[in-house]
Amino acid sequence: QVQLVESGGGLVQAGGSLRLSCAASGRTVSNYAMGWFRQAPGKEREFVASSSTSGSRVYYADSVKGRFTISRDNAKNTVYLQMNSLKPEDTAVYYCAADQSVISITFNHASWGQGTQVTVSS
Numbered sequence: 001q002v003q004l005v006e007s008g009g010g011l012v013q014a015g016g017s018l019r020l021s022c023a024a025s026g027r028t029v030s031n032y033a034m035g036w037f038r039q040a041p042g043k044e045r046e047f048v049a050s051s052s053t054s055g056s057r058v059y060y061a062d063s064v065k066g067r068f069t070i071s072r073d074n075a076k077n078t079v080y081l082q083m084n085s086l087k088p089e090d091t092a093v094y095y096c097a098a099d100q101s102v103i104s105i106t107f108n109h110a111s112w113g114q115g116t117q118v119t120v121s122s
Helices: none
Strands: 003-007 010-013 018-025 033-039 046-051 058-060 068-073 078-083 092-099 116-121
Touching: 003 092, 018 033, 018 092, 018 116, 033 068, 033 078, 046 068, 046 078, 058 068
Parallel strands: 010 116
Antiparallel strands: 003 018, 018 078, 033 046, 033 092, 046 058, 068 078, 092 116
16 A cells, blocks of 8 residues: 655644645555545544545635645655644644545545644644
């Protein structure tokens, strides 16, 4: 399976920005739909964003639409999540996922990274 490593998390004030990266190895991400999920303490994992294999189609959760942007650089085998106008409710561990399909939202058969912590203070 493809191996995924997230980076770029940290502590930021409300209204600030962070850029998360997901570096893949072992496989070429051009063959995978890629996604970002997050999980806050005491809550279930929730979908944040996904991108089709080429990046031509993207999907966002309503809670982040207009603030977050998913992008991919298949040549660098890397997927990004640009997060702007961050809110305290965005605080969570963010996970990268890869699914061997053209596009996915559920990522039921995905490979997952270990996650990176994002904390937004008010």
